[in-house]
Amino acid sequence: MTFTFRHLTSSAAALLAEHDEQRIRAIRSRRWVLYPRAKQALDRLRGLLDQPRGTRMPSIAIYGDSGMGKTMIMKQFRDEHPPNFNTVTGVLTTPVLAMEMTSRPGERRFYAELLTLLGAPSRPRADIAQMEQAAMRILEAIGVQVLVIDEVHNLLAGSYREQRIVLNTLRFLSNRLQISLVCFGVNEAREAISGDVQLARRFEQLTFSRWAANEQFEALIGSILRNMPLRHPSVLTPNALRRILQITDGITAGIFRLITDLAIAAIESGEERITDEAVQRWEPAFQGETAVA
Template identity: 45%
Template sequence: MSENGQLDLSHLHPDAQQIARLPNEERLRYVRSDRWIGYPRASAALERLETLLSWPSRLRMPNLLLIGPTNNGKSMIVEKFRRSHPAVTHPDHEETPVLVVQMPSEPTVVRFYTALLAALGSPLRARYRLADLEQLTLRLLRAAGVRMLVVDELHNVLGGRGDSRREFLNLLRYLGNELRIPLVGVGIRDAYLAIRADDQLENRFAPLTLPRWEADEDARSLLASFAASFPLRRPSPIATTEMTGYLLTRSEGTIGELALLLTDAAVAAIESGEEAINQRTLLLAPYTGPSERRRLFERELT
């Protein structure tokens, strides 16, 4: 409390200050919702995506490969970028500057074209000849004004047989040449291995990595941003060197796991009345890290 009896919320971002004055139920809903927490590598990725989107059309367009461990912020960056360039509805058509599609778990050319049509909102017939499917997809991509194609879960390419894998890599090269738009592949390290299998694609896709977090100044700055974003009524001392090391060890160094841990601790802080993420609320948090979850699951199977 401040001297005049009002809550002192100066430790929070302005948006979080407003939420912090609300009842617990509304604060808990806010804590559990998605939020964007910026950090240097994410900003660099967004800047690179902006550069690619504004690139003049030419025969050999530059592409990007966004690589990182599972749950380390790749999809959040893509979604942040897509929302900053939303689809625009015109009287006779809808313009989609950034199209995001997920690589099928068992990739084939037909399944990928079908996924593209679904992402464009096109009605699908039960059967298409491959040549007709290809021409329809290209026509709709052009009509929708797609200026960037993002392929998430690109590492699923390795799940295909050798011949289908090669066919799909050829398809990526064909789409880039035919549409003259940048392609962005998103995935774990195996996505790079898939692209590296084709010399021409490897030369076109510039890698940008999102490595696991280490206990350095960037991580402390990230934790300070998290602390300021949760609508808790007392400061959360989580940006210290000691706490940074503890939190990254417990979350195994990925931003997604770190967010889950801090969210559970913030919920515990509100429900317990502690109103801060600290040693007590971190112990109250029901969070378990990836390795522990695997051990528990394997133990239940035996």
């Protein structure tokens, strides 16, 4: 390619050599887009892996409305630190293990979900003590340093007693195995974690508020646009940015969906850029929330 496209990331620029159909397919696929707020969260999470092991490991809780991109950050952190099998020693290490809090919390269900994730053989007649020992033995053997729990607000579906038992279980695992915890959930998850004061004190809290008209929002839009394989730069005015916020209510998933739709339309029309006029004209194909947490 003889042209340089400085308005794009290198991966987005490489897609310009593809047919329009492939570019559109790439736009529709869920690709990781690094923006300042996500970078801040990832930097904090990565820092947990550098912590010396101890009995009161630091932990992080990330809260925000549904659709604010929490799950995408969780998956990116997990994917950055995949399981590694050493062919020389024959040892498998898994520094980051990610699971989802069960829809109905309880100690048995928690350990059952954890053991399934760890690939342990199913033992329907095992009691909780046996399940606990099996989970701890495997977690220690594979060198888990950070246990990530998504949808932690599911705790609230249980009784107060069930919530306390699961929180005690998390604190026990953290203490005994000297691992950090990372919890993702909607804003109500604060109430769930605060049920165990000792555990709650270990969590640094990050909140993903809805986007507002500020420099952070402009940086988000710039990051998304740099990842859209369009041949011409898209320069949006403050009026267009305010319109995007109005349409999406400041929800990250809605913002991504809107710009994705406009980028595809720009390719199909031959415009090859997103314009203010296109933003003003945009209407969602259907009403509903995009399923990205």
